[in-house]
Amino acid sequence: MKERPWHRTKRPEYRETIETTHLRLVPQTWLGGLQLKLKLGKDRTARELMYGQNYKTSAWRTFRRYLLQHQAPNGCSRHTHAIINKADGALIGYHQIGLHNHRKSTLTIVMLRRDESVRGFAKEARTALLRHFVTVAGVEIFVGEVNTRNFASVQLYNQLGFQRAGVWHNMDFDPKSGRVRDSFVFELRGEALETFMKTSDPQAASEGQ
Amino acid sequence: MTVSTGLEQAIALVSKATNVPADSVGVDAAVGALEAWDSVAHVHIMLALEERIGRDLTADEIADCMTVEAIASVLDAVTA
Numbered sequence: 622m623k624e625r626p627w628h629r630t631k632r633p634e635y636r637e638t639i640e641t642t643h644l645r646l647v648p649q650t651w652l653g654g655l656q657l658k659l660k661l662g663k664d665r666t667a668r669e670l671m672y673g674q675n676y677k678t679s680a681w682r683t684f685r686r687y688l689l690q691h692q693a694p695n696g697c698s699r700h701t702h703a704i705i706n707k708a709d710g711a712l713i714g715y716h717q718i719g720l721h722n723h724r725k726s727t728l729t730i731v732m733l734r735r736d737e738s739v740r741g742f743a744k745e746a747r748t749a750l751l752r753h754f755v756t757v758a759g760v761e762i763f764v765g766e767v768n769t770r771n772f773a774s775v776q777l778y779n780q781l782g783f784q785r786a787g788v789w790h791n792m793d794f795d796p797k798s799g800r801v802r803d804s805f806v807f808e809l810r811g812e813a814l815e816t817f818m819k820t821s822d823p824q825a826a827s828e829g830q
Numbered sequence: 831m832t833v834s835t836g837l838e839q840a841i842a843l844v845s846k847a848t849n850v851p852a853d854s855v856g857v858d859a860a861v862g863a864l865e866a867w868d869s870v871a872h873v874h875i876m877l878a879l880e881e882r883i884g885r886d887l888t889a890d891e892i893a894d895c896m897t898v899e900a901i902a903s904v905l906d907a908v909t910a
Contacts, residue, residue: 740870769889772876773869779861779896780869788889803889 627759628720631697634757641749643708644742646716649694649701700754704732704746706739713739716746718754724761726754730774744777748821751781751809755818763809768793768802775805782817783807836905839882840898847874860897875901883908 639646694701694717704714714732721727728751732743754760765783767774785805792804809817837857844859845852848866861867867875879901880887887895887904894900 735870737870741868743869769892772873772892775892776861776869776872776896785893805889805893 626722627724628698628722632757635700636696637753637757639702639749639753640707641745643706644746644749645705645707646702646746646749647705648696649703649715650696651694653694653701653703702746702750704742706742713742714746716750718750720754720758720760724759726758726760726763728763728765735773743773744780747777747781752818752821755814761810761814763814765807766792767805767807769805770802778805778807781809782813782820783809784813836902836909837898839905840901843875843878843882843901844871844898847871847878855898857898879904 636648638648698720699717700720701715701717703712704716705711706713711734713734714730716731717729719727719729728747730743730747732739751760751763763783764786765774765778766789767778769775769788784807786808787806789804789806791801793802841852841855841857841859844850844864844867845855848855848864848871850864850866855864859867861872876887876892876895879895883904891904895904
């Protein structure tokens with residue numbers, strides 16, 4: 622039987638729940654992905670999260686967007702984790718990792734809440750998930766694309782040790798200002814990835830104390 | 831009247847956004863080095879910087895403004 626390629630192989634390790642200091646990262650099914658979209662449609666769209674603008678939406682429109690555009694988690698090459706606060710059990714966001722050929726992986730994070738109570742949680746969640754997928758899947762390159770106006774995400778990528786690979790010009794329309802915006806492409810690979818794995822190791826940190 | 835330099839203004843911006851006293855924000859303060867300089871503080875710093883210089887930051891400036899020195903150089907370029 623022909624062996625499936627690396628990024629299309631299902632592994633039980635991908636479906637593990639990950640525990641961090643403050644968070645529980647729970648893997649989602651395609652239904653979870655739909656819930657994410659419905660949640661975003663009901664509360665705030667991803668664009669609204671980014672620009673703080675209100676868009677009219679409906680369950681049907683959200684569902685149609687999910688069918689047409691959303692990269693549904695399939696437990697194989699696309700993995701979505703719900704980010705849940707351990708303290709109160711509240712859902713505070715979703716993180717998606719896409720596995721591609723050549724051991725490359727792309728990242729998306731959506732935080733449903735952005736206030737003082739979730740400060741630092743995006744970094745904690747992303748760090749844990751990057752470590753997990755390097756360990757169990759052997760990812761060698763992480764790639765992230767972010768709107769240049771999304772200062773928080775730009776800072777997060779820098780803080781995690783991602784390096785700027787380039788700029789995609791005129792990639793996104795900003796309805797708030799009416800301008801077309803650029804996007805950064807960040808990548809984490811090679812020595813930078815090794816450094817990230819060393820510095821973010823929770824065991825090494827606890828032994829050092 | 832004393833005119834503050836770009837560096838002083840940059841330290842003041844970072845100090846206000848991170849709630850860290852200006853004396854404790856060194857010239858070498860940067861994302862990752864200063865613990866209080868998290869993503870929320872960074873958004874405040876960038877928006878305050880844009881307000882100060884009166885225009886949107888370019889993509890290169892946004893990518894570079896991860897240190898006090900880089901922010902100071904943007905402020906200096908405007909006042910020069």
